[in-house]
Amino acid sequence: MRLALFDLDGTLVDRRAAFADAIAELVHDHAYGPEIEGWLRAELADTADRGDFERLRDTFQVGESAEHLWRVYVDRMASAVHCRPVVLDSLARLKDAGWSVGVATNGASDIQRAKVRATGLADLIDGIAASGDIDVRKPDARLFELAAARCGTQLTPGDWMTGDNPESDIAGGAAAGLRTIWVRGRDWPEGLAVPHHTADDVVDAVDYLLANSTL
Numbered sequence: 001m002r003l004a005l006f007d008l009d010g011t012l013v014d015r016r017a018a019f020a021d022a023i024a025e026l027v028h029d030h031a032y033g034p035e036i037e038g039w040l041r042a043e044l045a046d047t048a049d050r051g052d053f054e055r056l057r058d059t060f061q062v063g064e065s066a067e068h069l070w071r072v073y074v075d076r077m078a079s080a081v082h083c084r085p086v087v088l089d090s091l092a093r094l095k096d097a098g099w100s101v102g103v104a105t106n107g108a109s110d111i112q113r114a115k116v117r118a119t120g121l122a123d124l125i126d127g128i129a130a131s132g133d134i135d136v137r138k139p140d141a142r143l144f145e146l147a148a149a150r151c152g153t154q155l156t157p158g159d160w161m162t163g164d165n166p167e168s169d170i171a172g173g174a175a176a177g178l179r180t181i182w183v184r185g186r187d188w189p190e191g192l193a194v195p196h197h198t199a200d201d202v203v204d205a206v207d208y209l210l211a212n213s214t215l
């Protein structure tokens with residue numbers, strides 16, 4: 001069975017838009033000032049975990065526990081994040097065509113799974129590996145291997161990785177023996193080996209997989 005792995009944030013879902021909403025709500029809920037809001041927007045910009053809220057407490061002496069703040073943040077992110085219906089449809093078509101579909105994501109285990117459930121992606125994927133599960137991050141090949149294992153299979157030459165990050169998704173996927181599709185959205189870094197295919201959107205990436213299933 002063919003395996004297609006996908007990155008989550010910035011590929012299947014728009015984390016950036018959800019993040020802006022979630023931080024605004026968390027700050028509003030706790031009547032925090034602009035200084036805390038600015039700190040959160042900067043420090044959690046790429047990825048967030050419980051430890052970030054311990055650092056927040058160390059920095060600003062807020063009254064709430066790190067545990068509470070993390071839970072609120074996870075809830076707010078889960079309700080703010082969306083997966084476009086066309087993306088859900090395209091993954092459903094990929095599954096109908098006989099592909100295994102997995103997610104390999106850098107992020108904390110609980111929040112990445114909360115997002116996958118809240119967006120409806122959980123019904124369409126066979127397995128997910130989050131870096132927080134094993135404390136190993138993309139581009140490390142072990143995270144791709146875990147994603148394959150969670151899909152009930154193992155990485156095979158000819159399997160695919162699709163993502164928006166040139167280093168972690170594309171260079172990492174290639175180093176793990178995968179063929180790669182880069183979902184464009186930034187400049188391609190000089191000196192990095194080019195992806196097998198480039199798409200403007202993850203829906204186009206899935207169309208490419210479906211059209212090239214016999215490769």
Ligand SMILES: [Mg+2]
Nearest residue numbers: 007009010164
């Ligand atoms: Mg990404």
